[in-house]
Amino acid sequence: MDKFEKLQGIAAPMPLINIDTDMIIPKVFLKTIKRSGLGVNLFDEMRYNADGSENPDFVLNKPQYRDAEILVAGDNFGCGSSREHAPWAIKDFGIKCVISTSFADIFFNNCFKNGILPIVLPQEQVDLLMKDAEKGANARMIVDLEAQEITTSDGEVIPFEVDAFKKHCLLNGLDDIGLTMEKATAIDAFEAQAAQSRPWV
Amino acid sequence: MSPKTLYDKIWDAHLAHEAEDGTCLLYIDRHLVHEVTSPQAFEGLRMAGRKVRAPDKTIAVPDHNVPTTEGREDPAQMTEESRIQVQALDKNARDFGIHYYPVSDIRQGIVHIVGPEQGWTLPGMTVVCGDSHTATHGAFGALAHGIGTSEVEHVLATQTLIQKKSKNMKVEITGKLNPGVTAKDITLAVIGKTGTAGGTGYVIEYCGEAIRDLSMEGRMTVCNMAIEGGARAGLIAPDEKTFAYVQGRPHAPKGAQWEAALNWWKTLYSDDDAHWDKVVTIKGEDIAPVVTWGTSPEDVLPITATVPNPEDFTGGKVEAARRSIEYMGLTPGQKLSDIEIDTVFIGSCTNGRIEDLRAAAAILKGKKIKDGIRAMVVPGSGLVRAQAEEEGIADIFKEAGFEWRLAGCSMCLAMNPDQLAPGERCAATSNRNFEGRQGRGGRTHLLSPAMAAAAAITGKLTDVREMM
Missing domain, CATH: 3.30.499.10 (Aconitase, domain 3)
Known part of the structure; x- marks a missing residue:
């Protein structure tokens, strides 16, 4: 997995609440057996017109946001399905950090497995960052995972919380499965005990 | 012993490892697999030279892509992409030796309907699937939730999930329902009240007379949409209706094992004085279609x-x-x-x-x-x-x-x-x-x-x- 340490980049504002996984990546693009190549279809139905042309009003089609690496979004981002295609598409587009007041649980977990940092902040701070993002390409935010701080284009510093284990994995680009495999003895022991206490499983 | 919720009890029974920072490895009893969210996970296993740790606890069925018209066994009925996904599941099920219900099998269907129908889903289990509506299985008093493809791979390889415990939320539907009001109306009415993020960070237990009165089918409908309310999982404590539904299903325990299972299942309820982080109460009679x-x-x-x-x-x-x-x-x-x-x-x-x-x-x-x-x-x-x-x-x-x-x-x-x-x-x-x-x-x-x-x-x- 790619590491996430410190990011300085353009933030795109998406104030709409309840942006769901069908908006992030519609199901027609789930018929892939790969993880890559989904960026071109990120937010497909909002981003493209029915004839396939670009919708110039959509934020990521505006010249100042085409290279955005951070998304500042409305409440409950990523609600809906468990499809990891959503974070795959976000990552493939080039976005590495999403900031909102809240995230759907499965989407939130899926981000960390793909080197994307989702940050939860109170409404006032998301509002402040939304305004900063609305300034466009000259307003670059800094997201520092080690320090757990966001710095706005005006130099204002906003601290954020992140789970210690998830932070450790992101900073070092660690693969969960490898880490869990190291605990095979504990799993073996649990399995042996469960075979006694719940043999019907 | 301190009082526990049903969620606490299932969690404790599946805790395989807890690190100092509170990160837990939860053992998974049943892993359901479908064709859309699994190909990348199996590919990951192949690339790392890993096996499926517990193929006997892993059940696959194609459901999302399959046509629902007659003659669908003919691969020409599917688009090329859909066909590749279904054929990939076919091959993965065979190569890794997991249980499989192909399109041609009468037992094939939507994974969350097949699991309970075949007796794979049992009270007190942990059940996961790369699909958010895995919450359905909570109707049996099983801790069941959706996971992403990376987690599918993690469960295939280790039969565990890395988890932090969620909070406990009680949703009580009191009294009786009026005529014309169904389980679907209950579950939608709850989401209408709490919002789609109201359950985020929680596991919901549904209880109350109106829930007890529901059939197993109705309870599955209620738990199915726990995810639309933002909750990781929905649960209903198992009772005689649950046991009667499960008994005799192909993969349900039999004989002495049935008796042993039943003894444990009967302990699966929230203690009277258990702690709830959030409580929502709705009168059954206030719910309309x-x-x-x-x-x-x-x-x-x-x-x-x-x-x-x-x-x-x-x-x-x-x-x-x-x-x-x-x-x-x-x-x-x-x-x-x-x-x-x-x-x-x-x-x-x-x-x-x-x-x-x-x-x-x-x-x-x-x-x-x-x-x-x-x-x-x-x-x-x-x-x-x-x-x-x-x-x-x-x-x-x-x-x-x-x-x-x-x-x-x-x-x-x-x-x-x-x-x-x-x-x-x-x-x-x-x-x-x-x-x-x-x-x-x-x-x-x-x-x-x-x-x-x-x-x-x-x-x-x-x-x-x-x-x-």
């Missing part, structure tokens, strides 16, 4: 209400409601029962079980659907379909003018050929009314199977109580 008007499952109102005005909301919901109403082609103040529909879809993991088909057939019996309406019923499994044919329900649907399909997810998410055209309006028994969910530009109103049948007859959203 409901429909959704917008593009979020929280946009729920009784069928007797009118389309709301965006200005009635606050914060980000004002803009979201405006966008929804425009997308749905509605006008604030319009009566919901005046909304004309084009299509009716009965099916999905929410409402594709035999009881759902019976409820719809009870309304349709001896009646015809309105001219010009496209109506389809997609049973949740081949076995549900066979049972409905045996009970004469299939004939009621066919005589009313419904298409009688083969099992699959179908138009719930429109990954197969069953899709809405732009602007087409559908009364659907499924679980999501998101923009484009049932096809680009398609408009979805969520409701119960009985309400869907009523809508098919009149051609508009209809209060089913007028037909009872």
Whole structure:
């Protein structure tokens, strides 16, 4: 997995609440057996017109946001399905950090497995960052995972919380499965005990 | 011993390892797999030279992509991409030696209907699947939730998940339901009250007289949509109805093991003085037959209400409601029962079980659907379909003018050929009314199977109580 340490980049504002996984990546693009190549279809139905042309009003089609690496979004981002295609598409587009007041649980977990940092902040701070993002390409935010701080284009510093284990994995680009495999003895022991206490499983 | 919730008890029974920072490894008893969210996970195993740790606890079935029309065993019925995904599942199931129900097997169906039907889902288990509606299995008092593809790979390789414990939320539905009100109305009414993020960070336990009174099918409908309320999982404590449903299923325990299992299952309830982080109480009698008007499952109102005005909301919901109403082609103040529909879809993991088909057939019996309406019923499994044919329900649907399909997810998410055209309006028994969910530009109103049948007859959203 790619590491996430410190990011300085353009933030795109998406104030709409309840942006769901069908908006992030519609199901027609789930018929892939790969993880890559989904960026071109990120937010497909909002981003493209029915004839396939670009919708110039959509934020990521505006010249100042085409290279955005951070998304500042409305409440409950990523609600809906468990499809990891959503974070795959976000990552493939080039976005590495999403900031909102809240995230759907499965989407939130899926981000960390793909080197994307989702940050939860109170409404006032998301509002402040939304305004900063609305300034466009000259307003670059800094997201520092080690320090757990966001710095706005005006130099204002906003601290954020992140789970210690998830932070450790992101900073070092660690693969969960490898880490869990190291605990095979504990799993073996649990399995042996469960075979006694719940043999019907 | 300190009092525990049902969630606490299942969690404690599956804790394989806890690190100093509170990160836990939760052991997984059942891993259900379908064709859309698993190919990358199996590929990951191959690339790392890893095996499936517990193939006997892993069950695969194709459901999302499969056509629901006759002759579907012919691969030419699928698009090339769908065919590749289904064939990949075929191969992965064979190569890794996991249980498998191919399209040609009568037991094939929607993964969340097949699991309980075959007795794979049992009380007190941990159940995961790369699908958010895994919450369905919570109806058995099993801790069940959706996971992403990376986690699918993690479970395949280690039979565990890295987890932090969620908080406990109690949703109590007191008293009795009024006639015409169903499990679907309960679950939608709860989301209407708490919002789609109201359950985020929680595991919900549904309880109260109205929940106890539900059949297992109804309880599955309620738990199925816990995810639409934002919760990781929904749970209902197992009782005699649960045990009676499970007993005799192909993979349920038998003989002495049944007795041992039953002894443990009977301890699976929340202690009287257990701690709840959040409690929501709704009177059963206050719940009406409901429909959704917008593009979020929280946009729920009784069928007797009118389309709301965006200005009635606050914060980000004002803009979201405006966008929804425009997308749905509605006008604030319009009566919901005046909304004309084009299509009716009965099916999905929410409402594709035999009881759902019976409820719809009870309304349709001896009646015809309105001219010009496209109506389809997609049973949740081949076995549900066979049972409905045996009970004469299939004939009621066919005589009313419904298409009688083969099992699959179908138009719930429109990954197969069953899709809405732009602007087409559908009364659907499924679980999501998101923009484009049932096809680009398609408009979805969520409701119960009985309400869907009523809508098919009149051609508009209809209060089913007028037909009872």
